[in-house]
Amino acid sequence: KQEVTQIPAALSVPEGENLVLNCSFTDSAIYNLQWFRQDPGKGLTSLLLIQSSQREQTSGRLNASLDKSSGRSTLYIAASQPGDSATYLCAAYNYGQNFVFGPGTRLSVLP
């Protein structure tokens, strides 16, 4: 059974810093892995989706990497801004099953 963990649980950084959020999964036979953002009281916003055959995906200041063999993914945020403050969730998808979510990392970017 797939299990997903995220480190750290919470992170507070000053504006402008580059930061890395970590996600680990136990079953490396994933079909894809997705990073989401969730603002308080809001729904999910999909940030990046990495297929199992890919090693990374980039969108603007965001870069997500995937290492299936080690069961890890990282989300890199460059030049963080206060508007990046949110909870970031990673979710692993095994083919024919369902997404399993991690507990999330609560990010606060201080002005």
Added chain:
Amino acid sequence: GAVVSQHPSRVICKSGTSVKIECRSLDFQATTMFWYRQFPKQSLMLMATSNEGSKATYEQGVEKDKFLINHASLTLSTLTVTSAHPEDSSFYICSARDRGQGVDTIYFGEGSWLTVV
């Protein structure tokens, strides 16, 4: 634009009443949809898998008589919280699987915030 629409986005209901949340796939037929629930400051947990034309498969610990799931068409699944109680207040989100044209992609709805007073 969104390919999975969830409605309502927010709902407040009185304790003891029932409330229905709809999940629609807009651009594809979804034989499988999923319902998740998120407790405060916790992650999203799968409640049930909804299969078109058949009974939903519930995860362990989820009361199927309380959380009624209907997937009567290829584009619509509904979650009905029956006899709602304040502890049912939560964030509910659906996702739908697109297996058309050789792909296997899951799209998420926007989620629904339920408050039971």
